[in-house]
Amino acid sequence: MLSFRSLFAAAWMGIQHDLAWTTPAASLLLDVVAPFASIMTVSIIYWFGASHGTTPFDPARLAYILVGATLYAHVAAYAWVPTAAIAEGKNLGVFPHIYITSRSTALYLAGRALSSFAISTTTSMLALCFAYFAVGGFLHEPVPLMITPLSVVLLAVALLVNIPGALGLGYLLGAYSLYASKFEWSLPGYVAGLLMIFSGAIFPTSTLPWPLSVAAAGLPFTQFIAAARDAVIAPGNLGGYGPSLLYCLAGGVIMLAAFLVVYLSAEKRARRDGVLDRRLA
Amino acid sequence: METRPWLRTARARAQVRLWSIFGEPLWIIVNMGFPIFSSLAFSLLYLSIGAGSYVGFAVLGGVMVAFWGNVLWSMASNFNWDKQEGLFDIYLTSPASITALLVGMAAGGILATAPTAGIVTVLGWLLFHPVVSPSWPAVVLTFGLTLVALYALGMTLSSLYLVYGREAETMNNVIQEPVSMLSGMYFPSIGAFSPFPFALQVAASLIPLTIGMDALRKSLFFGQGVEGLWLDLFLLADLAVAMLIASAVSLDALERKGRRDGTISVRIR
Numbered sequence: 093m094l095s096f097r098s099l100f101a102a103a104w105m106g107i108q109h110d111l112a113w114t115t116p117a118a119s120l121l122l123d124v125v126a127p128f129a130s131i132m133t134v135s136i137i138y139w140f141g142a143s144h145g146t147t148p149f150d151p152a153r154l155a156y157i158l159v160g161a162t163l164y165a166h167v168a169a170y171a172w173v174p175t176a177a178i179a180e181g182k183n184l185g186v187f188p189h190i191y192i193t194s195r196s197t198a199l200y201l202a203g204r205a206l207s208s209f210a211i212s213t214t215t216s217m218l219a220l221c222f223a224y225f226a227v228g229g230f231l232h233e234p235v236p237l238m239i240t241p242l243s244v245v246l247l248a249v250a251l252l253v254n255i256p257g258a259l260g261l262g263y264l265l266g267a268y269s270l271y272a273s274k275f276e277w278s279l280p281g282y283v284a285g286l287l288m289i290f291s292g293a294i295f296p297t298s299t300l301p302w303p304l305s306v307a308a309a310g311l312p313f314t315q316f317i318a319a320a321r322d323a324v325i326a327p328g329n330l331g332g333y334g335p336s337l338l339y340c341l342a343g344g345v346i347m348l349a350a351f352l353v354v355y356l357s358a359e360k361r362a363r364r365d366g367v368l369d370r371r372l373a
Numbered sequence: 374m375e376t377r378p379w380l381r382t383a384r385a386r387a388q389v390r391l392w393s394i395f396g397e398p399l400w401i402i403v404n405m406g407f408p409i410f411s412s413l414a415f416s417l418l419y420l421s422i423g424a425g426s427y428v429g430f431a432v433l434g435g436v437m438v439a440f441w442g443n444v445l446w447s448m449a450s451n452f453n454w455d456k457q458e459g460l461f462d463i464y465l466t467s468p469a470s471i472t473a474l475l476v477g478m479a480a481g482g483i484l485a486t487a488p489t490a491g492i493v494t495v496l497g498w499l500l501f502h503p504v505v506s507p508s509w510p511a512v513v514l515t516f517g518l519t520l521v522a523l524y525a526l527g528m529t530l531s532s533l534y535l536v537y538g539r540e541a542e543t544m545n546n547v548i549q550e551p552v553s554m555l556s557g558m559y560f561p562s563i564g565a566f567s568p569f570p571f572a573l574q575v576a577a578s579l580i581p582l583t584i585g586m587d588a589l590r591k592s593l594f595f596g597q598g599v600e601g602l603w604l605d606l607f608l609l610a611d612l613a614v615a616m617l618i619a620s621a622v623s624l625d626a627l628e629r630k631g632r633r634d635g636t637i638s639v640r641i642r
Contacts, residue, residue, distance in 0.1 A: 122547050129550035140560045145424030230568045278403040285410020295421035
């Protein structure tokens with residue numbers, strides 16, 4: 093049953109877990125380092141490849157990669173939080189305190205994912221800002237990003253619309269983590285790796301061979317990144333923004349509904365099998 | 374110091390690592406996820422921008438990132454997990470040398486990561502046919518020295534992480550990507566083709582991977598032999614020795630501090 097109080101409590105716990113181990117500012121800054129470095133890595137690969145390859149350097153393509161890499165890092169950072177919350181919770185004995193309450197653990201995971209979304213949004217946008225200036229400084233190339241009140245609002249809407257899909261993915265991974273006790277840490281790495289390839293984050297999905305290219309283009313995450321690019325890369329493409337966003341929302345809601353059912357079934361079965369509080373399931 | 378117990382300790386720790394991987398081959402599949410996907414993604418990026426001749430850089434990066442991940446997560450932070458599991462107390466109360474444990478852990482880690490590196494290589498070769506022009510003696514020597522220097526860095530980090538609790542994981546997350554970037558795992562980060570200013574290139578060269586990756590690219594893709602890479606090899610050897618000394622010194626100092634403060638075997642901080 094939906095309870096905003098429980099959701100808020102879980103989100104607050106997530107904020108405490110992720111930021112309160114040191115000062116919040118230091119914690120946020122440390123969280124910026126990894127996405128910043130990964131955005132820079134991808135941007136430099138493009139710069140190096142384009143400088144020595146057969147296709148001339150294109151600033152618009154650099155912006156395409158910069159935005160895609162940022163949003164990929166953003167999704168990867170919070171989609172796996174349900175898995176981490178379960179795995180770490182079981183390991184440290186926190187999760188049993190959650191599942192003995194009257195609420196479903198799904199609500200707890202949603203709260204944790206939302207808090208991570210808020211943190212990841214902050215850190216990935218900071219990373220994008222730093223990378224924007226670093227790319228300009230190191231590569232001496234302009235990045236045609238379009239930062240206006242409208243583009244920021246459109247980007248914020250796209251980020252919000254992507255939540256159902258990312259949460260759905262989190263529930264699917266979480267369902268596995270309820271049972272697993274060895275390989276759950278690496279599963280999100282696999283999914284993040286697949287997203288890097290299939291979400292059009294750093295190269296167009298049309299690069300992939302058919303039918304993978306068609307499947308990749310149909311992912312809500314691909315549409316989310318496409319919509320965000322339409323919003324912030326000059327000269328903008330508002331005609332493409334709406335359809336991409338609608339597709340992302342529809343796909344995300346379907347994913348969320350389907351994988352929530354999977355998670356709830358797994359949770360029910362895990363309670364019955366008595367594995368919810370086992371460190372070694 | 375008696376060498377026999379030291380060697381037996383190192384061998385025993387290496388065996389644990391090997392059994393943990395090869396006793397459950399699913400671990401190999403689990404470990405190869407990140408190296409394979411990052412290698413695939415960056416290879417496809419090179420292809421999509423008309424720079425297919427550099428696809429080999431991405432494949433080589435995937436191979437080396439497997440070892441870097443192993444150093445970070447199975448060397449540097451291992452004592453932290455051992456503390457949580459209660460194993461570290463046993464190490465401390467036994468006559469086993471902690472340095473021997475680390476050396477065994479490193480040797481086992483290299484052998485345990487080898488299948489992942491091999492699979493990334495084969496898959497990259499089958500999918501993308503990267504153009505290579507190797508000077509094999511130089512490749513083998515550079516690869517070996519890079520691993521020694523890299524795992525020596527892991528031993529140094531491991532000793533530093535003795536003073537951390539759960540912050541060790543955060544530290545790993547913080548340094549993993551920047552080191553990959555600065556060391557030029559997928560592109561040249563030092564030399565004429567580097568995008569970085571000279572001062573940053575010098576700083577990056579203090580990471581063993583930076584020199585190692587540069588030398589590996591030169592020997593594997595541009596056919597440079599040992600005679601053309603002597604400076605890189607010399608620097609790598611120097612870094613390896615310096616890291617080993619640093620790890621021994623810091624391990625000793627932090628172990629004594631931990632014992633004095635009573636925090637060395639605190640499981641969760």
